[in-house]
Amino acid sequence: MLTLVLFVVGLGLVIFGADALVRGSASLASALGAPPLIVGLTVVAMGTSAPEVVVSLRAAVAGQSAIAVGNVVGSNIFNVLFILGISALVTPLAVSVRVIRQDVPIMVAASALTLLLAANGMIGRLEGGVLLLGIVAYSAHQVRAVRRYREANVFVAGGARNGSVGSDLAFVMGGLAMLVLGAGWFIDGAVAIAGALGVSELVVGLTIVAAGTSLPELATSIAASARGERDIAVGNVVGSNIFNLLFVLGGASLLAPAGIAVPPAALSFDLPVMVAVAIACLPIFFTGYIIARWEGAVFLAYYIVYAAYLVLHATQHEALGVLRQVMLALVLPLTVLVFAVVVYRSWRAGPRAAAARAGADGGPRGGDRDPPGRR
Numbered sequence: 001m002l003t004l005v006l007f008v009v010g011l012g013l014v015i016f017g018a019d020a021l022v023r024g025s026a027s028l029a030s031a032l033g034a035p036p037l038i039v040g041l042t043v044v045a046m047g048t049s050a051p052e053v054v055v056s057l058r059a060a061v062a063g064q065s066a067i068a069v070g071n072v073v074g075s076n077i078f079n080v081l082f083i084l085g086i087s088a089l090v091t092p093l094a095v096s097v098r099v100i101r102q103d104v105p106i107m108v109a110a111s112a113l114t115l116l117l118a119a120n121g122m123i124g125r126l127e128g129g130v131l132l133l134g135i136v137a138y139s140a141h142q143v144r145a146v147r148r149y150r151e152a153n154v155f156v157a158g159g160a161r162n163g164s165v166g167s168d169l170a171f172v173m174g175g176l177a178m179l180v181l182g183a184g185w186f187i188d189g190a191v192a193i194a195g196a197l198g199v200s201e202l203v204v205g206l207t208i209v210a211a212g213t214s215l216p217e218l219a220t221s222i223a224a225s226a227r228g229e230r231d232i233a234v235g236n237v238v239g240s241n242i243f244n245l246l247f248v249l250g251g252a253s254l255l256a257p258a259g260i261a262v263p264p265a266a267l268s269f270d271l272p273v274m275v276a277v278a279i280a281c282l283p284i285f286f287t288g289y290i291i292a293r294w295e296g297a298v299f300l301a302y303y304i305v306y307a308a309y310l311v312l313h314a315t316q317h318e319a320l321g322v323l324r325q326v327m328l329a330l331v332l333p334l335t336v337l338v339f340a341v342v343v344y345r346s347w348r349a350g351p352r353a354a355a356a357r358a359g360a361d362g363g364p365r366g367g368d369r370d371p372p373g374r375r
Helices: 002-032 036-048 050-061 065-090 097-117 125-152 165-196 201-213 215-226 230-255 264-286 293-315 320-349 351-360
Strands: none
Touching: 002 036, 002 165, 036 097, 036 125, 036 165, 036 215, 036 230, 050 065, 050 165, 050 215, 050 230, 065 201, 065 215, 065 230, 065 264, 065 293, 097 125, 097 230, 097 264, 125 230, 165 215, 201 293, 215 230, 264 293, 293 320
């Protein structure tokens, strides 16, 4: 009963914390002269990744490599397929050209680098150091981007705002505290239940722990979508994925006594899925600068298929073979066909039609929105 009460209370904290974080972050971006997109890619993304940091680092120190790896990989898959899918269903998400040109390729590169470093079945301390250097370089890049933005835009400190920087920071810190505490209660209860059911550590990390530690990202992106802060919704997901790979996994590799052993199942299936999911963002983001509701539904359906595969594989259910055949014979070819059609139609229509499509869905859109053909 106590676990159930903490679970419900934790869920409430996550919801209220997400709203406070989005409210404070959007106002703080205005106060500091930074675009909401960069705030979403940095402050919000790193803050909502706090549960991943705690869980993966704690698991690495305890020698639970499967939990550490599964948490990061599963969270990244969950962030793109489930969170962006749900957020796009709430309201179509306009995507900044800057995200398409810079941040999504960085996410793809970080995913591919992680797969490469894990190819020998181990992410050692040297590889962890390489990943940490990557987050340092990425953070420096964001700082330079803020400086360029402030130089290119007229900025008056504290103008046209109702609150103060102090109140904005209070919303941000209070929201983060509620998110981390609420997610922690959820994770503890979920892991206890999974352990009682005899589920493996890797599956627990890829599903329950990954979804639990991604609750802050989920609640924040949905709240941002509902409030019209679409840059924060998209930036939160992309930035969190980059942060998870470079900082969380890199730090866990350094803290682990002998590096992090990558389970063969993760190396042969889940890591390639993570890379494929990151790559899948490119055609959807690029071909209209918006994630439409139907594209969000496709992402969500793919996550359901992925989660079903994990559950069936863990239980060695007889339906696993059928699901594999369906994925190979239907899902993958259909995905390639849909993306090819979308890319071809976008190329035929040209950049003006893409811009018209983004404008037709309405809603406030911050940051750089001009299609590449007009830059």
